[in-house]
Amino acid sequence: MSQSLGDNPQTPQTPQIKSQPEGEVFDLGYRHYDGPRGGRGTAFLALYSDGLRTVMGLGRGVPAKIMPTIFALLALGPALFIVSLTSFVTLFASDPDEIELPGHEDYFQFTFIIMLLFAAIIGPALLSPDRRNSVLALYAVRPLKSLDYSLARWLAFFTFSVAFALIPQALLYLSFLLYDDSPGGYIKDHGRDLASFIGVGLILAAFMTSLAMAAASLTTRRAFASAGVIAFIFITAAVGGFGQEILTSDEDRQKYRQEHEPFKQHDGPQAPDGDAAHYLQLLILPDSVVEGLTGWIFGSRTEFPISPWWNVATISAITGAAFGITGFRYRKFGA
Amino acid sequence: MSALLSARNVTKVYGQTVALNDVTLDVEAGTTGLLGANGAGKSTLMTLFLGIIQPTSGQFSVFGEDGGDPIHAHRLIGYSPEYECLPPNVSAAEFVMHMARVSGLPRREARTRATDVLRHVGLDEERYRPMGTYSTGMKQRAKLAQAIVHDPQLVLLDEPTAGLDPAGRQEMLELIARTGHEFGISMLISSHLMGDIERTCDRIIVLEAGGLLEQGEVSRYTTDTETLVLEFDEGIEAVAEALSRWGIVSIFEGRALVIEDASPDDLDTIRDVVVETGALLHRLAPRAHSLSDIFRRPVQ
Numbered sequence: 001m002s003q004s005l006g007d008n009p010q011t012p013q014t015p016q017i018k019s020q021p022e023g024e025v026f027d028l029g030y031r032h033y034d035g036p037r038g039g040r041g042t043a044f045l046a047l048y049s050d051g052l053r054t055v056m057g058l059g060r061g062v063p064a065k066i067m068p069t070i071f072a073l074l075a076l077g078p079a080l081f082i083v084s085l086t087s088f089v090t091l092f093a094s095d096p097d098e099i100e101l102p103g104h105e106d107y108f109q110f111t112f113i114i115m116l117l118f119a120a121i122i123g124p125a126l127l128s129p130d131r132r133n134s135v136l137a138l139y140a141v142r143p144l145k146s147l148d149y150s151l152a153r154w155l156a157f158f159t160f161s162v163a164f165a166l167i168p169q170a171l172l173y174l175s176f177l178l179y180d181d182s183p184g185g186y187i188k189d190h191g192r193d194l195a196s197f198i199g200v201g202l203i204l205a206a207f208m209t210s211l212a213m214a215a216a217s218l219t220t221r222r223a224f225a226s227a228g229v230i231a232f233i234f235i236t237a238a239v240g241g242f243g244q245e246i247l248t249s250d251e252d253r254q255k256y257r258q259e260h261e262p263f264k265q266h267d268g269p270q271a272p273d274g275d276a277a278h279y280l281q282l283l284i285l286p287d288s289v290v291e292g293l294t295g296w297i298f299g300s301r302t303e304f305p306i307s308p309w310w311n312v313a314t315i316s317a318i319t320g321a322a323f324g325i326t327g328f329r330y331r332k333f334g335a
Numbered sequence: 336m337s338a339l340l341s342a343r344n345v346t347k348v349y350g351q352t353v354a355l356n357d358v359t360l361d362v363e364a365g366t367t368g369l370l371g372a373n374g375a376g377k378s379t380l381m382t383l384f385l386g387i388i389q390p391t392s393g394q395f396s397v398f399g400e401d402g403g404d405p406i407h408a409h410r411l412i413g414y415s416p417e418y419e420c421l422p423p424n425v426s427a428a429e430f431v432m433h434m435a436r437v438s439g440l441p442r443r444e445a446r447t448r449a450t451d452v453l454r455h456v457g458l459d460e461e462r463y464r465p466m467g468t469y470s471t472g473m474k475q476r477a478k479l480a481q482a483i484v485h486d487p488q489l490v491l492l493d494e495p496t497a498g499l500d501p502a503g504r505q506e507m508l509e510l511i512a513r514t515g516h517e518f519g520i521s522m523l524i525s526s527h528l529m530g531d532i533e534r535t536c537d538r539i540i541v542l543e544a545g546g547l548l549e550q551g552e553v554s555r556y557t558t559d560t561e562t563l564v565l566e567f568d569e570g571i572e573a574v575a576e577a578l579s580r581w582g583i584v585s586i587f588e589g590r591a592l593v594i595e596d597a598s599p600d601d602l603d604t605i606r607d608v609v610v611e612t613g614a615l616l617h618r619l620a621p622r623a624h625s626l627s628d629i630f631r632r633p634v635q
Contacts, residue, residue, distance in 0.1 A: 032518070033448060033486035037410050038439035046436035059429040061465060134420040138481060141385050141414040142437045143406045332387075 043144045044152050051126050051156025064125075071118045071164070078110060079168030083175040090179040104169055104197045105298045108204070112290060115164055115208050116233060119157075123212025124225035126153040127326075132220035150330040154213050154323070161205035169197040196298045203293065207319050214322035217329035289314050337399050338363050339489050339521055340384045345393035347379055354379040356545040357393070362489075362523050366515040368532030368553070369525040371542035377525040378417060380542070381491050384523075385414055398488075410439050413482035417494035417525075419474065423467025427458055427477045430466065431484050438485035445484075452480045456510060472503040476510070483514060489521045490514075496531055508535050562622040563597040565605070566590055570614025577608040593622070 057064030082102055089101065102110075127150075130136050139149055173194060180186040187194075215228035289311045295301030296308040338361035347355040355376045362384075369377050382388050384397055386405035394401060397408045422430065431453060435445035453462045456476040461469070466477055475495055482490050495511060496504040512535045515522040526532055532539055533553065541548040567574065567590060575585050575592055581604050585592040594601065609616050 031451060033440070033444065035444050036439075036441060037485075038441070039410070040406060042439045042441075043437045046433065050433050050436075059426065060424050064424065129422060133422045134416070134418055135422055137416045137418075137420050138414070138434060139437065140387050141409050141412060142434075143409045143439055144437070145406070 039143050040145065040148060043142055044148050047139075047144070047149060047152035048156050051153050052159065054125055055122055055157060055160050067121055071114070071122065074114050075111065075118075075164050075168055076171070079107070079171045082107075083171060086175050086179050104172060104193050105294055105300055107169060107172060108165075108197070108200055108294055109291070111165065111168065112204070115161065115204060116230070118164055119161065119208035119212035120215075120226040120229035122160075123157050123209065123229070124216035124219075124222040126157055127213060127216035128220055128222045128225050146330050146332055147327055150213070150217070150326050154209060154326065157212065158205055158209040161209050162201060165201035165205050166198065169201060173197070192299060199297050200294050203315060204290070207290075207315055210319045210322035210326070214325040217326045338396075340395070340397055340523070342380070342383075342390075342395045343393055345380075345383065345390045345395055347376075347383065347388065348391045353545050355383070355390070358542075358545075358547045360540055360547055360550050362521075362540070363538065364521045365537040366512070366522045366524065366535060367538045367540060368536035369523055369540050369542065370527070370529065370532050371525075371548075372527055374544075375527075375542040376545040377527075377542060378493055379545075381414070381493055381523070381525065385409075385412065385491065410485070411488045413485065413487040413490040413520075415478040415482040415490075415492050415495060417497055421466045421469075421474060421477055424465050426463045427453055427466055427469075427480065428462040431462075431477070431480050434481040435484040440485055448484050448486070449480075452484045453477075455483075455514070456480045457506075471498040472507065475499065475503075475507055479507075479510070479514070483520060487520065489523070492522060492524045494525055494527070496526060496528065504531070511535055561596050563594040563601075563605075563619065564588075564622050565592045565594070565619050566617040567592070568615040568617050570612055573612040574608055574614045577612055578605070581608065590617075 053059055056068050057066075086101055130139070136149075140146075173190075176190070177183050177186050211229050211232065212225070215225040215232070216222070218228070219225050292301070292308055293311040293315060296311070340362035342358050342360050345355055345358045346353070358376070358380070369380065371377050379388070383390060383395060386397070386408065396402070397404075398411065400408070428449060432445045432449035435448050436442060440448065450462075453459060456479050458473060458476050458480065461473060466474065469477065475498075479492065479495065482492065492511065496507050499507055508531055511522065511524060514520055515535070524532070524535060536553050538551065539553050539556070540550045565574070565585075571587075571590060571592060575587070578585050578592075578594075583594060583597075583601055583604060585594050587593075594605075597605075605619070
């Protein structure tokens with residue numbers, strides 16, 4: 001802008017070398033493009049990588065980067081703390097085996113709620129604003145089929161959810177491995193841990209992603225979608241909890257006390273259960289279904305009030321239904 | 336040359352509303368204006384050609400392909416809807432590049448073209464600012480940029496001058512005309528303003544209440560006619576009287592005389608009469624048609 005030169009009080013002191021232009025602007029005008037033109041694949045990848053950038057808040061100003069940074073710290077912080085604790089214990093404790101450090105399964109119990117918040121708060125950014133700002137109308141005239149859009153966005157968030165679930169676990173595993181007296185033996189003894197945390201991580205990531213995307217597909221406001229995800233988890237938990245209380249008979253409760261109280265078992269059923277209560281428990285997501293599934297996969301829990309396959313079925317049904325809702329909401333995304 | 340877009344007896348009904356009523360038209364290469372009042376069916380026609388909606392009855396083709404193959408056609412079509420469609424927290428540079436990639440361009444080319452196109456539409460300086468901070472004119476330019484970033488063969492612009500003041504509208508129209516004429520991108524531009532179309536387009540399609548009213552070359556409607564208009568500063572009555580003595584019928588229109596079906600001989604007579612009466616002639620010119628005449632004529 002040329003007028004700003006006159007306002008600058010330092011202008012008179014600057015040497016007069018105006019005769020030598022510092023640069024020249026060439027207006028190349030409009031040029032036609034005759035390079036390669038991709039189809040659905042290219043468009044899909046573009047949507048996917050844009051989704052990744054959206055999650056991280058890249059190209060969107062500073063405020064959009066604050067929450068992703070906080071979540072990255074929340075996901076990694078505790079793992080780094082445990083890693084440093086492990087090294088401390090290994091180096092200074094007289095008998096390191098006596099001290100029990102949090103393991104992979106404990107870590108999932110901790111990250112579940114943070115993953116849930118991550119999905120609820122960041123996830124909707126991938127879908128809700130596009131509908132709210134009518135950007136969908138522009139995607140509708142690109143070489144995309146409607147499901148490409150929702151699938152690319154789903155995969156973008158799934159990628160981060162998997163990273164969220166698995167990177168801290170991998171750090172833990174690596175540190176346990178390196179601080180062990182015989183790393184080879186550790187792998188042999190804890191091979192199941194590795195497979196288990198990968199399995200649970202993938203399931204949790206798919207579950208959270210589907211839930212967040214479904215909520216985001218139903219509203220154009222991110223805040224509503226966030227509230228929806230959190231409400232879904234807590235309302236189902238509350239319904240399940242109350243239902244279980246109501247449906248459990250006094251006889252069941254009595255029987256339970258007699259059987260379990262003296263031993264204070266960790267891995268036994270946590271509440272007395274009648275038949276109806278067993279089924280209602282399927283609804284209690286954070287406490288029972290995910291925990292039951294995690295315990296089952298890690299092999300730490302042997303006694304289940306109902307078959308763990310019910311947990312698998314519930315998780316699959318909710319994930320599938322949420323995925324279906326998202327697909328349905330974008331079946332014709334331009335009209 | 337075969338038409339880029341064509342519709343044959345297309346009807347589109349939404350519930351009780353007939354948005355398009357038995358419309359048959361062709362959009363050929365070049366710049367075509369789609370004129371009509373709000374609700375005349377302009378946007379419906381555009382979304383139909385874009386493959387977003389299907390007609391209730393009738394056939395249409397895009398790039399000569401019946402019913403259109405959206406995936407193929409969308410690589411060669413650009414579109415800017417009439418409403419706002421830009422994410423407010425993203426910069427134009429980021430967004431236009433993203434749209435180029437979604438249109439199928441490789442990353443490097445997408446970046447180069449986004450920069451080029453934003454310079455072309457005059458958003459060079461502001462391209463790193465979030466688009467939420469843009470004025471209406473800048474938003475319209477950004478919408479145009481995302482529509483042409485993949486170098487399409489055909490661009491559909493729905494009300495590209497909406498919300499602009501007269502100066503902004505003039506600039507936008509010049510930009511569109513330049514994009515269409517100099518760079519050989521065919522355009523279909525909808526507007527409810529006659530002047531917009533008259534200034535920028537080679538051909539015109541006029542819709543009224545979902546039906547086709549007219550289609551043809553703009554020049555057909557704006558060529559000179561046989562009607563002469565004479566404007567006077569003084570002496571208009573004397574001229575009219577003298578002309579009637581020569582058998583030339585003239586009609587008063589304010590400070591002007593209008594002579595219909597004037598022959599070349601009449602011009603000589605008029606010259607002589609003006610000299611003889613000493614009237615002060617201000618202007619003498621053939622009257623040009625205006626597109627607005629289309630609406631004055633009775634509908635067949």
